[in-house]
Amino acid sequence: MREDPCRRFAYGITIENTNLRLWLSNRAFLAVTEPINFLSDFDNVISLFYLFGSITDVGLGWDPTIERISIQDETHYRFSLHHKDRLMTFTTIRPIATYGADSMVGRGTRVYEARDDDTGKTVAL
Known part of the structure; x- marks a missing residue:
């Protein structure tokens, strides 16, 4: 994890x-x-x-709202979020902070620089 x-x-x-x-x-x-x-x-x-x-993939612990993708031989993630009856997708550009995920028990916070797939704007996710 x-x-x-x-x-x-x-x-x-x-x-x-x-x-x-x-x-x-x-x-x-x-x-x-x-x-x-x-x-x-x-x-x-x-x-x-x-x-x-x-058991299903979700039952095994996989989050269906996150997809691992490969762009130019680099691993990125596509996050799908529902907001006000609208599906928004963001593709990570680079990790900003992932040290919160190092703990076995805890929030597991990760922060990415990402691109809004609809608008092309860069956001922190």
């Missing part, structure tokens, strides 16, 4: 010996399950992987 502004939250799975844990991280908290033995509790492990295989 620190590296990718397209993420709202992330799941993780760790396995240590025969213990499996599920992790959930978002900007408000980090949660971890009690360990389960994946060798003896394989019905739940199969269910877990089945659920992860059938």
Whole structure:
């Protein structure tokens, strides 16, 4: 989540010996399950992987209002915002400040110089 502004939250799975844990991280908290033995509790492990295989991208933590795009071999982002029944899109030009996203728990603030795709004006986003 620190590296990718397209993420709202992330799941993780760790396995240590025969213990499996599920992790959930978002900007408000980090949660971890009690360990389960994946060798003896394989019905739940199969269910877990089945659920992860059938969940949508939004359910996996991807923000549908942000699109990663490539312009001249550089990564930029297109933000789609609804304002007064109007869809506005902005494409980032360069990051101004991303240090707020370094913390695992916190606001995750990023500021970009961006271009309004409708007017061509440069704005801070």
